[in-house]
Amino acid sequence: MKKVRFIGLAIFLIGLLIFTILPFTGSYSLSENEFQEVLKPEEFALFGQEVTENFSNKKYGFSWQLTSDVFTIYHEKNDALRAVEAWDQVVYSTESDLGLRLARAAQKGPVSSDKGLFLFLTFGLGIIGSLMWIIPGLKIDGPPGIKNTGIYHNSATNRGWIGIVTAVWLVGFYVVLYFKPWIIAENIAVVDPLKGLFKEGAEASQWFLYGILYVVAMSVMGIRMYIKYRHNKYQIVRTTSVLFFQIIFAFLLVEILPLFGLPGRDLKNAMPLDYTFLYKYNVQELLDAGMFGTFLLIWGFVLALIVVPTLVYFYGKRWYCSWVCGCGGLAETLGDPYRQLSNKKLWAWKMERWMVHGVLVFAFILTIWVGWHSYTAITGPEGGDGQSSILGLSAYNIRDWYGFLIGSIFAGVIGTGFYPYFGNRTWCRFGCPLAAYMGIVQRFKSRFRITTNGGQCISCGNCSTYCEQGIDVRAYAQKGENIVRASCVGCGVCSAVCPRGVLKLENGPEAKRFGNEDGPIVLGNDGFKLLK
Amino acid sequence: MKKVVIIGNGISGVTAARHIRKRSDNEITIISSETKYFYSRTALMYIYMGHVRAEDTKPYEDWFWEKNRIDLVQGRVLGVNYKNKELQLKSGNSINYDDLIIAVGSKPNKFGWPGQDLNGVQGLYSMQDLETLEENTSKIDTAVIVGGGLIGVELAEMLHSRGKKVIFLVRESKFWGNVLPEQEGELISRHITANHIDLRFNTELAEIIDDGNEWVKAIKTSSGEIIECQMVGLTAGVSPNIDFLKESDLEINRGVKVNDFLETNIEGVYAIGDCAEFITPVDGRRNLEQVWYTGRIMGETVAATICGEKTPYTPGPWFNSAKFFEIEYQTYGWVHAELRENETDFYWEHENGERCIHVVWDKSSGVFLGLNTFGIRMRHELFNQWLRDKVQVTEVMKNLRMANFNPEFYAHYEKEIVEKFNASTEFNIQLAKATWWQKLLKA
Numbered sequence A: 001m002k003k004v005r006f007i008g009l010a011i012f013l014i015g016l017l018i019f020t021i022l023p024f025t026g027s028y029s030l031s032e033n034e035f036q037e038v039l040k041p042e043e044f045a046l047f048g049q050e051v052t053e054n055f056s057n058k059k060y061g062f063s064w065q066l067t068s069d070v071f072t073i074y075h076e077k078n079d080a081l082r083a084v085e086a087w088d089q090v091v092y093s094t095e096s097d098l099g100l101r102l103a104r105a106a107q108k109g110p111v112s113s114d115k116g117l118f119l120f121l122t123f124g125l126g127i128i129g130s131l132m133w134i135i136p137g138l139k140i141d142g143p144p145g146i147k148n149t150g151i152y153h154n155s156a157t158n159r160g161w162i163g164i165v166t167a168v169w170l171v172g173f174y175v176v177l178y179f180k181p182w183i184i185a186e187n188i189a190v191v192d193p194l195k196g197l198f199k200e201g202a203e204a205s206q207w208f209l210y211g212i213l214y215v216v217a218m219s220v221m222g223i224r225m226y227i228k229y230r231h232n233k234y235q236i237v238r239t240t241s242v243l244f245f246q247i248i249f250a251f252l253l254v255e256i257l258p259l260f261g262l263p264g265r266d267l268k269n270a271m272p273l274d275y276t277f278l279y280k281y282n283v284q285e286l287l288d289a290g291m292f293g294t295f296l297l298i299w300g301f302v303l304a305l306i307v308v309p310t311l312v313y314f315y316g317k318r319w320y321c322s323w324v325c326g327c328g329g330l331a332e333t334l335g336d337p338y339r340q341l342s343n344k345k346l347w348a349w350k351m352e353r354w355m356v357h358g359v360l361v362f363a364f365i366l367t368i369w370v371g372w373h374s375y376t377a378i379t380g381p382e383g384g385d386g387q388s389s390i391l392g393l394s395a396y397n398i399r400d401w402y403g404f405l406i407g408s409i410f411a412g413v414i415g416t417g418f419y420p421y422f423g424n425r426t427w428c429r430f431g432c433p434l435a436a437y438m439g440i441v442q443r444f445k446s447r448f449r450i451t452t453n454g455g456q457c458i459s460c461g462n463c464s465t466y467c468e469q470g471i472d473v474r475a476y477a478q479k480g481e482n483i484v485r486a487s488c489v490g491c492g493v494c495s496a497v498c499p500r501g502v503l504k505l506e507n508g509p510e511a512k513r514f515g516n517e518d519g520p521i522v523l524g525n526d527g528f529k530l531l532k
Numbered sequence B: 001m002k003k004v005v006i007i008g009n010g011i012s013g014v015t016a017a018r019h020i021r022k023r024s025d026n027e028i029t030i031i032s033s034e035t036k037y038f039y040s041r042t043a044l045m046y047i048y049m050g051h052v053r054a055e056d057t058k059p060y061e062d063w064f065w066e067k068n069r070i071d072l073v074q075g076r077v078l079g080v081n082y083k084n085k086e087l088q089l090k091s092g093n094s095i096n097y098d099d100l101i102i103a104v105g106s107k108p109n110k111f112g113w114p115g116q117d118l119n120g121v122q123g124l125y126s127m128q129d130l131e132t133l134e135e136n137t138s139k140i141d142t143a144v145i146v147g148g149g150l151i152g153v154e155l156a157e158m159l160h161s162r163g164k165k166v167i168f169l170v171r172e173s174k175f176w177g178n179v180l181p182e183q184e185g186e187l188i189s190r191h192i193t194a195n196h197i198d199l200r201f202n203t204e205l206a207e208i209i210d211d212g213n214e215w216v217k218a219i220k221t222s223s224g225e226i227i228e229c230q231m232v233g234l235t236a237g238v239s240p241n242i243d244f245l246k247e248s249d250l251e252i253n254r255g256v257k258v259n260d261f262l263e264t265n266i267e268g269v270y271a272i273g274d275c276a277e278f279i280t281p282v283d284g285r286r287n288l289e290q291v292w293y294t295g296r297i298m299g300e301t302v303a304a305t306i307c308g309e310k311t312p313y314t315p316g317p318w319f320n321s322a323k324f325f326e327i328e329y330q331t332y333g334w335v336h337a338e339l340r341e342n343e344t345d346f347y348w349e350h351e352n353g354e355r356c357i358h359v360v361w362d363k364s365s366g367v368f369l370g371l372n373t374f375g376i377r378m379r380h381e382l383f384n385q386w387l388r389d390k391v392q393v394t395e396v397m398k399n400l401r402m403a404n405f406n407p408e409f410y411a412h413y414e415k416e417i418v419e420k421f422n423a424s425t426e427f428n429i430q431l432a433k434a435t436w437w438q439k440l441l442k443a
Helices: A002-024 A032-038 A041-055 A063-083 A095-106 A115-134 A161-179 A181-190 A192-198 A206-228 A233-260 A280-287 A290-315 A326-333 A336-341 A346-379 A395-414 A426-431 A433-444 A473-477 A493-497 B011-023 B041-048 B063-067 B127-136 B150-161 B182-194 B292-306 B380-389 B393-398 B414-424 B437-442
Strands: A448-452 A503-507 B003-007 B027-032 B070-074 B077-081 B086-089 B094-096 B099-102 B106-108 B142-146 B165-169 B198-200 B205-210 B216-221 B226-228 B231-234 B238-240 B256-258 B269-271 B276-278 B319-324 B327-333 B343-349 B356-362 B368-374
Touching: A002 A115, A002 A181, A032 A041, A032 A095, A041 A063, A063 A095, A063 A181, A095 A181, A115 A181, A115 A192, A115 A206, A161 A181, A161 A206, A161 A395, A181 A192, A181 A206, A192 A206, A192 A233, A206 A233, A206 A326, A206 A336, A233 A326, A233 A493, A280 A290, A280 A346, A290 A433, A290 A448, A326 A336, A326 A426, A346 A395, A346 A426, A346 A433, A395 A426, A426 A433, A448 A473, A493 A503, B003 B011, B003 B094, B011 B027, B011 B070, B011 B292, B041 B127, B041 B150, B063 B070, B099 B292, B142 B150, B150 B165, B150 B182, B150 B231, B182 B198, B182 B319, B182 B327, B182 B343, B182 B356, B182 B368, B216 B231, B256 B269, B269 B292, B319 B380, B327 B380, B343 B414, B356 B393, B368 B380, B368 B393, B393 B414
Parallel strands: B003 B027, B003 B099, B027 B070, B099 B269, B142 B165, B142 B231, B165 B198, B256 B276
Antiparallel strands: A448 A503, B077 B086, B086 B094, B106 B238, B205 B216, B216 B226, B319 B327, B327 B368, B343 B356, B356 B368
């Protein structure tokens, strides 16, 4: 059994290695015709001639050499136009978009020769290897029960060198994915066959690759959760729920709806986590998409303003954060081995409240600005851009800043990249505006609480240690106080790891929600009176 | 304002300190030779097994003590001068007090076995014991554990988690025989064996054998069997750690003798927790209570007395809990190893053999007396209320579903339990619907 595990590890590492070196393989070149095909007409008009003259049929070893050459000319030309204020001729293609188009058209790498083979060599080996590591756990890790043995002895999960290497890889991946996708053109080509399942001959984008990675990581690590928590039905049901919502809603529906000419949207992605919902292009697209588009537009508001708070009232914010949400889903599967790394100190809680509510305010401002922009554009004259500026602040600028700082850096690079260092819920705890919004509802108007079982707490600290949200659960349990906290996502792990049966997630009447009316009291001492 | 000095920073001493601070402005000093900061002794096993780090076992952050004006002194107390109200420390310093609380806890029992002081032989009580255990087990493959109680099974689980072969000697014919009824003892024995522990009943330690270099190399049982091992865990109970108080005016027996108010024979000196021995035990309890919860309750009680509100030790209904490998155990009220006169019982065990409940009530009056539950969590608040109100056993059985404290979606067994209860007793009750349990408490 142990042998199977180590062979599995080796297979996984081979798959990972192949995936990681793909950007450094093959070559990149474009003929004159190919340049003409891949560039948009306005791009070709701006710099097509100069680019084809200089770089046609030039063979590059790496995609970034090609894109760097083209970008230089592109920016020079644009700058020249800006200098003479010829605004109508300036081209607004983003580097991400242009660079990835160029790299995908130019790639002459090993992957293109047999994409199916490389799909197997990367994702295939990765999945097989992981499962060979995970499934023997049924036997090796002993009978059903809490499986935290050795977590703090393992350098993958105690911020040791494996953890640091993992974090570096993840951060690197996210930076490339968000900001320099042309680097991973070969990796994206690997999933073309899967994209082809939805639409014949279609090319995958970096987001399709990310979607596949996301679903694969969640599914494989979901199997790990099923094995690890096979004694705990709450964890089983919850894991099934996050997998269902990720695979069906966040992935399949988004791919399938466009095949029927409908806008592909993740129906469970609620504002303000979905910060692009009110962007002008999005609203325009939905309005242009007939009945279904209009439904999506109305649903977006109903979801954020009615469904979210109502369900938080009845079940706590866990219904979203640890049952439905994609970020939460990844945190609860791929991130589960890192949950103990969240900071439990009081100062971290203070910082959390400033940060997460700060992001909520930022998201609110963004919503007002882009909402007004979209509204004025739609109600204004046909083809007009509406009013993009209020009080001298441009909705476009706010979009750029929010998208960069919150959408990419916080949610992706820090939120997931630093799993092995800060734990698996950094984004959810410190950055997610939807979590902040639901947290306010959960704290002040909800039936959800974690009940403390009388006087049974022995202060061992397992609950606090394994709280991914960094809540010092023990501090409440040991004084007989129920846990009512804005940040609790109801993952149920504190209750699972408690060796004395002290904690239970419950929905019940708001009365006595915090515990005894007179204040928290630990049971067992009849001679003890609470001090007033 | 007076100066209260507490010897010992376990749950008893620290609880006393916290509540004295809540109630007064008294000067408070805690002296400990073990660790500077309070940690949860019950979590020692989780440090060894890699579930948590040592720092995670500290229930309060380090700034807590200064903020609450509780002075921490790390040092060993050599003796007490009760006349001058002065403590002598090993460092040569002395500390004065107005009130003294002795909360020094326990030490592992050693019954004079030959070889009991060899290297590789140890108990498991303190942070130092844990450090010793790390050293003792770094290169070994087999260990023998002596004594079938809670610490023994914890130590077995710890060693098993590091892949050591464990031979577990139990003097009695069943596991934790002085506390658990036979059925539960068997259930736990099966579970321990299923976890690859070599559990041997009716086996006593006779001698620990030296390898010639002051290290253990084997043990000999009272039947003469030699078992090779490189480590011996002595977990045959604990006794008060009060050697430094012997031969003084303080009255001691096995522990420091105290009355209902936790007062010793010397004015201004109190003893709480593991090391306190009640002259008259409180209703049905032992006169030495070496349990986390009772330590906490004594700490709360002595704090009230010291702050001018003289309060006797009045613990409510008995409760306790433990975890044996994967099986959680809770108990409310009294379920004795042997039924007492006029007691009768009902036992249900799940077909998987890892879950059971054991209910005891008074034969003539039908009053509920106690419950053991293994593998099913139960609601303390509800049982506390039932025990105080002296409700009928039928009342408890009827409302068993409300008492369930398992996580959501767990399978329920109440129907099966009540069916068996009806079949095996003269009662015929109907399981009440699962409504919100607090309604019941209000009624």
